[in-house]
Amino acid sequence: MRIPNSYIGRPIERTEDLRFLRGRGTYVADVNRPRQLTAAILRSSLAHGRLRGINASRALAMPGVHRVLTANDFDNEIPRIALRLQPLPQLAPFHQPMIADKKVRYVGEPVALVVAETAAIAEDALDFIEVDIEPLPVVVAREQAEAALLFEEHGTNCAISWKAFRGDADAAFKEADYVRRGHFKVQRHAAMFMEPRGFVADWDGQTLTVWGAAKTAWYNRRLLAASLRLPIEAVDLIEVDVGGGFGSRGEFYPEDYLIPAAAKLVGRPVKWNEDRREHMMAANHAREVECEVEIAARRDGRVLGLRGQIWSDIGAYVRTNGGVGPRNVAQYMSGPYAIENIDLKSSMLLTNKTPTGTYRGPGRFETDFIRERMLDLLAKDLNIDRLELRRRNFVADSQMPYPLASITPYDSSTELDSGDYHAVFDRCLAEFDWKTKEQFSGRLIDGYYHGLAVGSFIEGGAAGPKEEARLVLETDGTLSVYLGSSSVGQGLETIMAQIAADATEMPYEKIRVRHGSTSHVKEGYGAYHSRSTVMGGSAILRAAEQLKERIRALGAKRLGCLAEQVMLDGERARYGNRTLRFADLSAFPIEVEAEFLNNKQTWAYGTHAVHVAVDAGTGRVKVLDYMAVEDVGRTINPATLHGQTIGSIVQGLGGAFLEHLVYDANGQLLTGSFADYLMPTASDFPKIRSSIVELKRCPNNPLGAKGGGEGGIIPVGGIMANAIADALKQLDVQPMELPLSPPRIWALVEAAKSQVTTRLEGENGK
Amino acid sequence: MKLAAFDYASPATIEEAVALLASRSGNAKIISGGQSLVPMLAFRLAAPELLVDLKQLQGLNRIDIAEDGVRLGAKVRWCEIERNERLKGAHPLLVEAIRHVAHYQIRNRGTVGGSLAHADPAAEMPGIAITSEAELMIVGSKGKRIDKASDFFKGSLSTSLAPDEILTEIKLPPWLVGRRWAFLEFALRRGDFAIAGVALYYDMVGGNIADIHIGAIGVGDRPLRLHAVEAVLNGRKLDDVAIEDAAKAARESIDPPSDIHAPAEYRRALLTTLLARALRQSAV
């Protein structure tokens, strides 16, 4: 008797690795077309101004320069980048034009495009394009919001305000025993994936082929085709190997249009690779949030409500998913806690900076920092143990599905699907060994102040509405799997092959996953919001069922029986003692296509705990131990999920301590390289541990899985700030802003010391 | 970030190299390790017409330890200092400071001469040069000259080198046995440029500090000798009061810059803290 496949749940080594480890991956910079030319983009060096004119004559005169494109080359109406997510008509005025149109609104905005023989010549030519910009006052902070209008017709620099609401916050605050206010800031930082963006575009007179797609190729294809006034079938976007995305790559940027448009205009393939300096001012920024919030509670620590105002600095335009972060800060502030009354307003402020978009756990990293800090402050003020406070407020599994705050406009609600938050909380504390480490809280040992913190979070995933998969049983008996999901390094080929192997019962080695080209399936959605496993995987399950039916039907004819009587063993169809290999079923490949529809988000969740040592003299914080536990319902490949979790946590630590995109008063980006934008390295955070559990399956999809992979980053800012506050509690240091850099921690310590001195002097003077 | 165009020459002798530099009236630059120069070219912050590669020049990569001091050729790379067993004993302060320079791959190419000529105010090698009163050997069209470290560094990324001059060697005074020393720097991540750093050494005469040398990096537009702090400490026992006085003198004698990574007041406090810790460390 054959044992059924069980690839799901096993830490299968990845097929992708075989080419990546040998340097045989094909990233877009490795793609070359015959007769190709190279493009470089001239970007605005002023943050705000009116475009008076562009003179490219000197550039065009240079040997090797073929064309210089500006707004003038693109008809009367420059196409704009539409929103992919939450496309409200109110946001249309803030869509970015594909190339600067009459105004420039941020340093880095594309102003012109050079097409030349080589990248070096194209870059040389940039210096010889004269751009005449009449400067306008620059807006870089909320306080200056009225200094100048980015969109004069709109009348303010506030693009839109969201509102998250539940219950009756005002009533809750009136009856509360205790109300605490906090003012928080999270700094601007970014996904900063390692492979810079790029495209190679080739127009053959009928079809436009573009290499370099990622994440949301089908949406981008529609938008690109419409912008170029081509039928959709005339455009094919091809995803090659992709060097990281984290929510930021793959969204439609100006270059997604400019490079293909250039190829069409020039009549030769055009290649473009951004360099890191460009990337820092051109790819989406994220996370810059300020928040004034109040929490209302009963004396016993039961949280009754949250009320307040959030401002997101979203940069100069609303990008394709620019509303997601600001919305999420408001909608998900309650996290895994049962907070019944919520009234949070979240405003999106336009400034003369690079536009913002999603970055792993968008809005969630920020909102968890705010909430978890408030909970620790609450615990301190009410003199309740921090662990106990959280336990008193977790949503119980019996309360699920549990509705979260609703959001308006773009009315949407969501519910927590399943979860045992207490169990995971306790599991984390146990594995972290909170009991033993507790004794270090607040103590000064060998010059370091020690501190602990714990925090819980929820991670939404599996965004609908659907995903498609196409399975092809080839004539040699192998199985090709075509997906609408995309690979951004998360091990998609391997994970989907595991799912396909279990679902079709075919040998894992006979399965080949192909993904991310718009010619692969009719309608794909892509990889975002941790959806690929659930959506793509569920689509594969559906397709596998259909494929088995087709095989049985074909087998029945040849084996002389009814379809239901045909037995399948992964390589053969059999009836009685007659067998037929899959490879012999038909002279042609057998193809099925299926979709999985889903409108319910999944909610993975977890708890993290940390032990830090703070050097008050320098402000340096050492992370002595970090423990992460997450429940994702069902794990497909524990190795890849564990890998994602560690990577996600380290990104969170980068955001908590190191990473900061800094602008000066003129809107100049001061952090323009890896020398100034500091990312975690191998020596910064050596001690991180993680466990994945499968306590509560998701009831809403056939896999029972919940999207995981963003979770690790979500609680990091909050628990690091809480741990530092715990370490420095003798001085009553309360970090309310990220990043927790050494100069900032030092400044808080100094301020706290001088307050103590003042208080003592005051007392002595009595 | 492709480089702008330039000519390239790889002369066989130092005289040729000097002549090439002189021929371009200040528009030629030397390249050796390239670890500081090439990033500047990539950002198009420098646009020399000609690069003169020292690759073929002989005799510039020697490490000589003798009675009259330690000589490092300008082409000596950080990895060579790291691997030189004798240097650990011959100049422990140098070896400790160099441990903090950059990263593995850079240490395989970056040179002593390159770091000195580049003169970043936060760099370790200029800091050691200033602290130990090193001498720098320079060759140009006008011939050879020797510059004292205190005269060599003129400001941020600026030295006394004329456009046609090449630094060939640095000489550190001999290290005395029994000397006390410490090197401490603070960077946001390992291998980053120091936010601030301290190098110090002194001898003990009759239980008191003698001939103390204290250098600081990252707190000025060039590496600094903290003479005022030295004056406070010379002739005294190293005790808590002395350290407190030294810290106060340090606080008052520096005027650090602010940048996006650290404001001036933080740098000032940091340097003071590092100094106190370095003094305590040296006493062990």
Place this chain on the structure above:
Amino acid sequence: MKVNFELNGKRVETDVEPRMTLADCIRDHLRQTGTHLACEHGVCGACTVLVNGEAVRSCLILAVQAQDERVLTVEGLSREEALTPLQSAFRKHHALQCGFCTPGFITTAHALLTEEPEADEDRIREVLSGNLCRCTGYLPIIEAVLEARSAYTHKDDK
């Protein structure tokens, strides 16, 4: 200018502008695209190759400076029939996700372990702190390099 050097065991010659970096020469002229460019200013380490056995940042070396040197890239450290022990260790420990930084880690780790097969965890972390990875958080990479040491130590007779 003509430049002539050894790449992955074979003598190569190509004509370059002086301003072309070794990284671009390897990728564009010599068609070995395993060496990646992620910053082009000498910080991220993705472009690391071995020159005369030493790990260096190829974006900071001019192609003309490679004259007469021995250059090894990730392709030169790979075998057709199977993964090398170092590569297998990376795969086993899931030390890569998107793979973009991986060639730089492979070349750097190989250089380190060839010179210092007994390198301990601290030393490995120190050396690898010159290579940026955004996906893995480094833990599995350190584990992989620790495991790979045995393949480099048993080359000595002990």
